[in-house]
Amino acid sequence: MWNAFLWGSVAGSALFAGALIGLFFNIKKRWIAAIMAFGTGVLIGAASFELLEDAIQEGGILPTSFGFLLGALLFTVVDLLISNKGGKERKRSGENPRGHSGLAIFIGTLFDAIPESIIIGLSILENHTVSLLLVIAIFISNFPEGLSSSVGLKKDGYSKKKILFLWLFALVLSGMSSLAGYTLFKDGSSIIIAGIGSFAAGGVIAMVSSTMLPEAFEEGGPVVGFITALGLLFSLILSSL
Secondary structure, three states: OHHHHHHHHHHHHHHHHHHHHHHHOOOOHHHHHHHHHHHHHHHHHHHHHHHHHHHHHHHOHHHHHHHHHHHHHHHHHHHHHHHHHHHOOOOOOOOOOOOOOHHHHHHHHHHHHHHHHHHHHHHHHHHOOOOHHHHHHHHHHHHHHHHHHHHHHHHOOOOHHHHHHHHHHHHHHHHHHHHHHHHHOOOOOHHHHHHHHHHHHHHHHHHHHHHHHHHHHHHHOOHHHHHHHHHHHHHHHHHHO
16 A cells, blocks of 8 residues: 555655756756657556556446546646646746746646546556556656746745745655555446546646647757657557566
């Protein structure tokens, strides 16, 4: 059971690591773009090869399709609300633009991180061991969020100490969310677990399409297409091991 907390915390630690780097170092945008492109490919692969494939095997095509579309729709609606409050570019690593709220970015990041961590707990239920593919994919996607949000919070007047405390809280919350995913659905039917997995997959696809990939292309150019393909291939290799 505590394995779920551990691996959720590992994935969430990328938020804290990104925050540290955002506060104390400057990284070239093209390197961040490459990380985001590779992470996009890995996340798409994790959604396809892990979440959707397992969901179809456990619950069938109809529950999987319904959960997938519902997850994508819910993410889009909440993303619109967060964007209107100033959290539109929460996965971006650049300067905090005018009207760009660091706190809204932080809240939006938690909106991404909590369901992602729950998925890790569910993967332990399904496979009796953690899905390293999911942990790696979520870790890579969390890094630019911590980076971006820290820049925004700093520009909004938050002290470094307070910013790091917020991300430490997010790290612990990621671990608790993974633990919750494991304990709450421990006795759930295969159809329920399949529906939740496909729901998460829909949210992941909507998220990378609207947040990560656009900036990766904007900052890195056409080469990010190849890097994304490498991430997808990496995901396929991991899922086949």
